[in-house]
Amino acid sequence: MRPLTHPSIDDVSVEAILHALSDPVRVAIYAELANAGCPQTCSTFLTIRDRDIPKSTLSQHFRVLREAGLIRSERHGVEMRNTSRCPEIEQRFPGLIGAIMNAHRVQSAERAKTARRRTAAR
Amino acid sequence: MRPLTHPSIDDVSVEAILHALSDPVRVAIYAELANAGCPQTCSTFLTIRDRDIPKSTLSQHFRVLREAGLIRSERHGVEMRNTSRCPEIEQRFPGLIGAIMNAHRVQSAERAKTARRRTAAR
DNA sequence: TCTTAAGTTCATAAGTTACGAACTACGGCA
DNA sequence: TGCCGTAGTTCGTAACTTATGAACTTAAGA
Numbered sequence: 434m435r436p437l438t439h440p441s442i443d444d445v446s447v448e449a450i451l452h453a454l455s456d457p458v459r460v461a462i463y464a465e466l467a468n469a470g471c472p473q474t475c476s477t478f479l480t481i482r483d484r485d486i487p488k489s490t491l492s493q494h495f496r497v498l499r500e501a502g503l504i505r506s507e508r509h510g511v512e513m514r515n516t517s518r519c520p521e522i523e524q525r526f527p528g529l530i531g532a533i534m535n536a537h538r539v540q541s542a543e544r545a546k547t548a549r550r551r552t553a554a555r
Numbered sequence: 556m557r558p559l560t561h562p563s564i565d566d567v568s569v570e571a572i573l574h575a576l577s578d579p580v581r582v583a584i585y586a587e588l589a590n591a592g593c594p595q596t597c598s599t600f601l602t603i604r605d606r607d608i609p610k611s612t613l614s615q616h617f618r619v620l621r622e623a624g625l626i627r628s629e630r631h632g633v634e635m636r637n638t639s640r641c642p643e644i645e646q647r648f649p650g651l652i653g654a655i656m657n658a659h660r661v662q663s664a665e666r667a668k669t670a671r672r673r674t675a676a677r
Numbered sequence: 678t679c680t681t682a683a684g685t686t687c688a689t690a691a692g693t694t695a696c697g698a699a700c701t702a703c704g705g706c707a
Numbered sequence: 708t709g710c711c712g713t714a715g716t717t718c719g720t721a722a723c724t725t726a727t728g729a730a731c732t733t734a735a736g737a
Contacts, residue, residue, distance in 0.1 A: 557686090597684065614684060634682085
């Protein structure tokens with residue numbers, strides 16, 4: 434098993450961040466990590482937003498988030514502890530993560546609304 | 556030639572925006588469009604940041620930006636006039652575009668700095 | 678009508694992503 | 708110590724996406 438690599442904060446690129454967060458599963462993971470007060474293991478996310486994610490796929494998603502510099506992962510025994518690198522990124526790119534997370538919140542709120550409307554119309 | 560399609564602002568998704576702007580050529584195009592006070596044609600961007608982009612590739616990039624809802628394109632005779640949909644997006648996702656553009660500015664400023672350092676070191 | 682300029686489309690090669698199957702690494706317990 | 712189960716990773720491959728040259732469309736002007 435190759436060792437975990439994390440980019441130094443100075444090597445984190447906007448392109449990589451945007452690419453990582455342009456996937457619905459990855460933003461969902463990232464959002465939960467950023468909200469959680471403590472590290473979360475990968476397997477916490479085997480089901481997310483009522484969708485089952487295969488283990489191998491999940492592992493790739495975590496790699497993408499890690500290599501984009503969005504999260505930090507540490508192996509502890511058999512499990513991995515993942516935390517968001519939010520504060521570091523905030524320092525380098527002020528407002529970026531906040532604006533993205535906020536936009537996602539706006540979008541999910543709207544989706545919930547149209548879903549309710551569709552249900553009511555029946 | 557199929558007609559140009561633009562998503563209504565309500566159908567614009569964060570994922571699509573982030574994906575579109577996670578490409579260096581596309582952000583460069585978008586940034587110039589957003590700064591320009593008037594519509595710009597596609598061919599303005601055949602060379603951008605000292606890089607030549609093939610016409611067919613450029614056409615695809617414009618399609619991605621358009622379908623993500625980031626720009627509006629109108630055919631005028633033989634050419635296309637492109638403008639950013641910045642104000643609409645700002646209304647739907649406040650702060651998003653600003654934060655992304657700002658992060659890109661931070662990053663290019665830093666890259667220019669390290670490039671100068673490397674040059675000075677010779 | 679011919680030519681030229683601006684974009685688009687198509688075919689295809691190259692690259693990326695998703696996911697099952699097989700694997701590794703660690704911890705616990707007999 | 709050896710075996711088992713759990714947590715993740717890696718590999719192979721099929722499906723999808725992207726980049727680009729060549730051929731095409733459309734409009735303007737000579």
